[in-house]
Amino acid sequence: MKKLYSLKDTEKFTIDEVWDMYRKYVNNSQVDLISKFGFGNDIAIKAEKNFIFTKSGKKIYDFTGGIGVLNHGHNHERILRIRQWFQKNKFMEVHKNYFSPYIAALSSNIANLLPEDLNISYFSNSGSDANEGAIKLAYKYHEGKRDYILSSNISFHGKKLVTSNVTNSKETRYFQFQELVKSDNFEFNNFNSLKDKILTLKKNGICNVYAVILEPFSASSLLSLSEEFLRKTRDLCDENEIVLIFDEVYSGWGKTGNLFYFMNYEGLIPDILTSGKSLGGGKASISAYTCRDKFFKKAYDNLRDATLHSTTFNGLGEETATAMEAINIIIEENFVENSKNIYEFLNSGLKKLQKKYPKIIKDVRGSGALNGVVINTNFSDKYLQPIISLIPSKFTRDEYAIKKIIVSSYISQLYDKYNILTFYGSNIDLPLKISCPLNIEKENLDYFLRSFEKLLEEGTISVLKKFIKKNIF
Structure with missing residues (x-):
């Protein structure tokens, strides 16, 4: 019998052994891609707050925010305690024949925090699951009599087959998967573009759109929909009885300066809200869609359809229990206020750097604790162009390859020189994103700004040369 590893065995793995197993059993190309960076050559052994500790003894400043998961930081003490309490008392995980007090309490807590009648919640595992559940409910609400769902031209709603049909970011839409739902898109933040689509899509003279799904704040591009757009869209959906879905999987639970981004605008209510990522406190894989009473009642609240949407691990x-504690921490530890304070300090610091280095920083974007910069990737620079021309063609087949290489060079140098972990957004502008937990200390934000400024002083040519020399030649 071949070797079966234990958790203790993994503590002894070298990075070469991990690479080898990834190549054989996970994804060979991931090794080729991620090993180009310093973090792809390290093994993380411990994490706490906004720090990651590696096997080689490094203390890494994590400014990825766990790609939206770590609003509470790594291993928040209260999250650990509640999970230990659950395990110690051997509480029941899942059983479909018994009502769950945990689902009941979590649903109640969410309803009590959200405006008006956003009352009914369903819990799944990923943001993509939540969005798919929301789309399914909207379709069922119209009894299958309408055909289309609309999303923006830069949207990101997930990578499953259904959600990939409403994900239009060019960075992820280069391969066209089978269309499982009929979808169309409109220009981001352009109300007339949306209105024209709705007026065009008719069946027998009646509106043929059952849902519009929006990201009030686009985490992949760091752009927001205007209040005017959102309010006009709300009115347009009401006029045409279209279900309005707000996807706040990434931007929600305090991340962007309010409990949810849409709550910046009084009286603006979606019909369905999706959330996830940090809902699990950095330890649980849980997401949710929450809908207004009338939509749920028409779609599922009858004996025949009561279990039409269910999953094995729904409400584990x-x-x-972890999600309940995660929400209580957000409220009790003033995460929303913290998020606003992070924005004031970090975003203003980035704008100061933009004024000092306008040829490098093209734009500064963000909201709350999710911020970033768009690096200038204009290749006409007489000094930059010769360096770009040295890159072998196999690395530049992707139309965004040069942008990725330039932004990646900054990500690489931040890690190698300053132990700072960052990432870029999966959208055409590829912003270098700076995302942090909502309990981060100000001194760590200041460390990032000072370190980033040192790289900017070097300039793109120097940073890019080091990255190309290390990884391509």
Whole structure:
């Protein structure tokens, strides 16, 4: 019998052994891609707050925010305690024949925090699951009599087959998967573009759109929909009885300066809200869609359809208990206010750097604790162009390859020189994103700004040369 590893065995793995197993059993190309960076050559052994500790002894400043998961930081003490309490008492995880007090309490807590009648919640595992559940409910609400769902031209709603049909970011839409739902898109933040689509899509003279799905704040591009756009869209959906879905999987739970971004605008309510990522406190894989009473009642609240949307791990006990504690921490530890303070300090610091280095920083974007910069990738620079021309063609087949290489060079140098972990957004502008937990200390934000400024002083040519020399030649 071949070797079966234990958790203790993994503590002894070298990075070469991990690479080898990834190449054989996970994804060979991931090794080729991620090993180009310093973090792809390290093994993380511990994490706490906004720090990651590696096997080689490094203390890494994590400014990825766990790609939206770590609003509470790594291993928040209260999250750990609640999970340990659940395990110690051997509470029941899942059983479909018994009502779950954890699902009941978590649903109640969410309803009590959201405006008006956003009352009914369903819990799944990923943001993509939540969005798919929301789309399914909207379709069922119209009894299958309408055909289309609309999303923006830079949207990101997930990578499953259904959600990929409403994800239009060019960075992820280069391969066209089978269309499982009929979808169309409109120009981001252009109300007339949306209105024209709705007026065009008719069947027998009646509106043929059952849902519009929006990201009030686009985490991949760091752009927001205007209040005017959102309010006009709300009115347009009401006029045409279209279900309005707000996807706040990434931007929600305090990340962007309010409990949810849409709550910046009084009286603006979606019909369905999706959330996830940090809902699990950095330890639980849980997401949710929450809808207004009338939409749920028409779609599912009858004996025939009561279990039409269900999953095996819906509302897993420890996951829902963790989510309850995660929400209580957000409220009790003033995460929303913290998020606003992070924005004031970090975003203003980035704008100061933009004024000092306008040829490098093209734009500064963000909201709350999710911020970033768009690096200038204009290749006409007489000094930059010769360096770009040295890159072998196999690395530049992707139309965004040069942008990725330039932004990646900054990500690489931040890690190698300053132990700072960052990433870029999966959208055409590829912003270098700076995302942090909502309990981060100000001194760590200051460390990032000072370190980033040192790289900017070197300039793109110097940073890019080091990255190309290390990884391509």
